[in-house]
Amino acid sequence: MTAYVLTAIQYGVFLIFVVLAMMQTYAALYSKEERRFMRNRVKRNLRKQNEVTKKRAAESEVTLMFGEAHLPWMNTLRFALLRVIGLMGGLMYLSFTTSWTNTVLFMVFWLVLTEPLFKFSLIRLYLARRIKKITEKKEGELFSLFAMLKTDLIGNTRDEINVYHLLKDTLPYVYYIKPMVNQFLRQWKESPQTAGQNFESALGGETAQFLGDFLGGLHRMDRDNALQVLEEQNEVFGHRRSEMLLQKAEVQRNSFYTFFFLSAFAVIGWFMWFMFQMTSQSMNF
Missing domain, CATH: 1.20.81 (Receptor-associated Protein)
Known part of the structure; x- marks a missing residue:
């Protein structure tokens, strides 16, 4: 552990000196007026790019879907940030508590189920409903x-x-x-x-x-x-x-039929699995 700390300190000190050297080189190559002009140009470009990004986000299909769903506080950028936070949190938790296979499966399912542009994703179905x-x-x-x-x-x-x-x-x-x-x-x-x-x-x-x-x-x-x-x-x-x-009544009726059918199928499947386990144990004896 101490070796890692010493290595981190060495690289940190080296990085600080590199940054200081680059700052001195920048100050020597450009005058004060040129540096001010370059800073203002970078700020203008960043501001322009930010406005373009906000405009595209406001007009995107995902933002329109959230607006139609009466969720105006959510847009493309915020939803993408939530997806990344949820993905990173899940990966960090699963990487310490389970195998890499489950971690990879979680990543795949998370990316698919939270993709709003995918027709059969969970978030798309929720917004459509x-x-x-x-x-x-x-x-x-x-x-x-x-x-x-x-x-x-x-x-x-x-x-x-x-x-x-x-x-x-x-x-x-x-x-x-x-x-x-x-x-x-x-x-x-x-x-x-x-x-x-x-x-x-x-x-x-x-x-x-x-x-x-x-x-x-x-x-x-x-x-x-x-x-x-x-x-x-x-x-x-x-x-x-x-x-x-x-x-509306027909949709509700079909939903009830589907629910009872799946419930009955799950009970029958569990009973068959239970009988299979009992039979296997009896044959082993």
């Missing part, structure tokens, strides 16, 4: 917004429609589409049509398309015409809502 659930909740809130608009218009006795206050009253009852509704309210004062188009493009889907067109032109309608338009779409919305509920 989370995005799907959020999309379903957004769709449900759009149906609720449709119902609340219809109820408010029925309860309103005035022919003139106050679009801004009509939508503002629905904000406490929505969560996932609340940013889009707030954006619509901000843009509505400047251009209702543009606000409706942005509302549609931000959410996507037939339901958002109808509501975006409806809200963008609501200021030109009176109460009776608005109720007539909503009544015409009521059957379509009801059918789509029922279809979504049926699809």
